[in-house]
Amino acid sequence: MQNFKKYIIPCCIFFLVIVVLYLGNSIRGERVHTTDVPQNSAIASLREIWSKRIEEIGTRNAYAEFKEQTFPLDFGLQHLRAHMMGELLYEKEGIAGLAVCDASFAFGCYHSFFGRALSEHGDSVISELDAACVKQYGPLGTGCQHGIGHGIVEYTGGVDIRAALKLCVRTTQLRPYFGCTSGVFMEYNTPTIVAAASSRNSIRDLNTEDPYEPCDTTVPKEFRESCYYELASWWHSVLHGDFEKMGSLCVQITAGREREACLLGIGTIAAPLLSYDVTKTIAVCENMPDKNAQIFCRAGASWSFFAEPSMRSHTNELCSLEKKKDEQYCLLKSDLIGNREKF
Numbered sequence: 001m002q003n004f005k006k007y008i009i010p011c012c013i014f015f016l017v018i019v020v021l022y023l024g025n026s027i028r029g030e031r032v033h034t035t036d037v038p039q040n041s042a043i044a045s046l047r048e049i050w051s052k053r054i055e056e057i058g059t060r061n062a063y064a065e066f067k068e069q070t071f072p073l074d075f076g077l078q079h080l081r082a083h084m085m086g087e088l089l090y091e092k093e094g095i096a097g098l099a100v101c102d103a104s105f106a107f108g109c110y111h112s113f114f115g116r117a118l119s120e121h122g123d124s125v126i127s128e129l130d131a132a133c134v135k136q137y138g139p140l141g142t143g144c145q146h147g148i149g150h151g152i153v154e155y156t157g158g159v160d161i162r163a164a165l166k167l168c169v170r171t172t173q174l175r176p177y178f179g180c181t182s183g184v185f186m187e188y189n190t191p192t193i194v195a196a197a198s199s200r201n202s203i204r205d206l207n208t209e210d211p212y213e214p215c216d217t218t219v220p221k222e223f224r225e226s227c228y229y230e231l232a233s234w235w236h237s238v239l240h241g242d243f244e245k246m247g248s249l250c251v252q253i254t255a256g257r258e259r260e261a262c263l264l265g266i267g268t269i270a271a272p273l274l275s276y277d278v279t280k281t282i283a284v285c286e287n288m289p290d291k292n293a294q295i296f297c298r299a300g301a302s303w304s305f306f307a308e309p310s311m312r313s314h315t316n317e318l319c320s321l322e323k324k325k326d327e328q329y330c331l332l333k334s335d336l337i338g339n340r341e342k343f
Contacts, residue, residue: 043084050085054092059100063089067104075106082108090116095125098132098144107147114151123155123167130171140337142178145171149183153191161188161214165223176225177261177336185230188214190237206238211249215258225261228253232265236273243270247288247297263293264336267300267318276304276311282318295321295330302334 054062066085070078082105089097090113101109117125126148133144148171149164156164164184173179191202207213215227228250235246243266250262267285274280285297302318305311319330 043080046081047084047088051088051091054088059089059092059097063100063109070105078105079108081105083112085109086112087116089113095128095132098129099136103143107143107150110144110147111150111154114148115154118151118155123152123170126152126167126170134172139172139174142173142175142182145173145179146183146186149180149185150187151183152180153184153187158188158191161218162220164188165220168223175337177229177264178226181223181226182230185227186233189230189234203234203237206235211235212253224255224258228258229261229265229268231262232269236269243284244287247293251289251293260296260333263288263296264300264303264333267297267302268304270297271301271304271311271318272308276308276314278305278314278317285318291326295326296333299330299333300336302330303336306334 050062050066053065056062057065063085066081070081073081086101086109089100089109093100095117097113098110101107101113114129117129129148130145133141133148137144149168152164152167153161156167161184165181168180168184171180173181189204191204210217212228212231215224215231219227232246235249236243239245246266247263250259250266253259253262266288267281270284271281274284281301282298285294285301288294288297298318298321302315305318306315315334316331319327319334321327321330
């Protein structure tokens with residue numbers, strides 16, 4: 001269990017941080033299209049400062065110092081500067097610099113690091129990047145491969161999602177919801193645009209004729225569970241925070257595993273969006289269209305509580321159901337890593 005916590009939790013925390021920071025406004029029924037964060041200090045000047053600092057004290061010490069100075073800033077500036085630092089680490093150490101990046105600032109260091117590596121070496125470097133991820137975090141350290149997914153979408157131009165997913169096959173992905181494919185779908189749904197003076201998060205528009213695309217149209221079957229799992233965070237913005245509508249859409253999915261993934265995704269985002277309020281989170285899941293949908297929603301929420309260390313003691317409360325068999329089924333489904341261990 002200790003290895004499980006070490007490897008999978010960083011990926012989950014990253015996902016939940018993204019949900020809270022990018023989609024938080026839609027809790028109040030506001031639609032979020034873009035968020036622009038002005039950068040008063042020129043990135044070029046910061047690059048020069050930190051490049052010099054790396055030369056003086058080394059990459060690890062410089063990155064530690066960088067984090068200490070960056071943590072007090074708001075998220076937009078944090079993430080923007082972490083992108084810059086990821087580029088510098090790659091410039092100084094190449095792929096070996098992966099060992100210096102970490103999950104801070106929503107994995108911003110990784111995003112730019114992988115983007116730079118792909119830009120310089122092309123997709124032939126993906127297997128090498130994956131090997132470095134596995135060496136650093138083990139085969140279940142899916143947050144690292146998630147970053148590769150973001151970089152792949154940037155590398156392929158963000159339009160041809162099939163091409164991006166095809167490249168994900170070169171990475172280690174032992175579970176359907178996490179890893180490279182989750183990064184591809186997150187970047188496709190909510191692309192991060194980093195320029196010299198701003199950090200902007202866009203949200204793609206909803207096709208009202210087909211709210212499931214690209215999952216039901218473009219995405220190959222082997223990647224659809226991951227695609228449907230990632231729909232929830234995007235839907236929450238484009239459907240103005242209407243959880244009931246989201247649940248209704250999920251239960252209309254005919255393929256069982258894809259429908260399950262969709263409902264688990266709703267529960268996963270509900271917990272952090274509702275500030276880990278157990279009562280409010282359960283209420284959202286109780287408004288799902290049927291009993292099975294309610295259980296899967298609660299299971300996804302239970303996973304979110306487990307993934308947040310400060311809320312882990314409440315994990316089982318999300319699956320507290322009248323019938324023991326339903327409770328056990330909920331807990332079983334909440335184990336998204338698939339190792340069947342009791343929490």
